[in-house]
Amino acid sequence: MNKVFVFTGASGSGRKTIAHRLGRELGLLHIVSYTTRPMRPTDEQGREYHHVDRAAFIEADRNGEFLQVAEIGDHLYGIKRKDVEDALATGRHVYMLLNRYGANKVKFEYGDRAVRLFLYVDKPTLQARLEAKGLPFEVVESYLRRYTEEVLYRKECEFTIENRDLHETLERVKSILLEAGAPTAGK
Ligand SMILES: Nc1ncnc2c1ncn2[C@@H]1O[C@H](COP(=O)(O)OP(=O)(O)OP(=O)(O)O)[C@@H](O)[C@H]1O
């Protein structure tokens, strides 16, 4: 049965880097979240997120379109149930990047089909990486503020991976995905 891989963990721990790289390599489908968060300079509409206004998000939520919704800071985030179901219907494995509330909801909905991978790094390393990435000061601040509570969630996840050396992390996560059933690209 095709799986739902959920990349979760502390913001800035390298989830996007790892998930998208292996997603491409292994042919996994990315389920893109919807958000009311304004676009950042590095965002492209429909790539990291579908950026929508608050009224449109709330309307979709009222219509029951979301599998899960989270309010983080001043912004709403959610994954649409139809996006997940359509992707799973292709027979391919899918992945998404969620905070712990979203990860829990997906686990509740999909049970053994859902595999949560928790990525983390120590706080000073996280801060250094985020600053090097050039994120605005207030974004870095908000990530660091949430760090401690986010990191506690690792105990509930199926896999916990410290993302120190990128190459080693990619190898470790790849082996987890393959063992869980992800095919190699082209197969
Ligand atoms: N092992 C690593 N060594 C050094 N830098 C890394 C490593 N993994 C990721 N990075 C860098 O750290 C920064 C944060 O990574 P990334 O954006 O993938 O994290 P994220 O958890 O997806 O963040 P966000 O919460 O913003 O979605 C990026 O600049 C990325 O290139």
Ligand SMILES: Nc1nc2c(ncn2[C@@H]2O[C@H](COP(=O)(O)O)[C@@H](O)[C@H]2O)c(=O)[nH]1
């Ligand atoms: N529960 C959900 N969490 C989500 C979703 N989409 C993204 N996220 C997580 O939100 C924070 C903030 O992200 P940022 O890109 O605005 O800094 C981060 O932990 C994401 O993984 C979602 O649909 N549901």
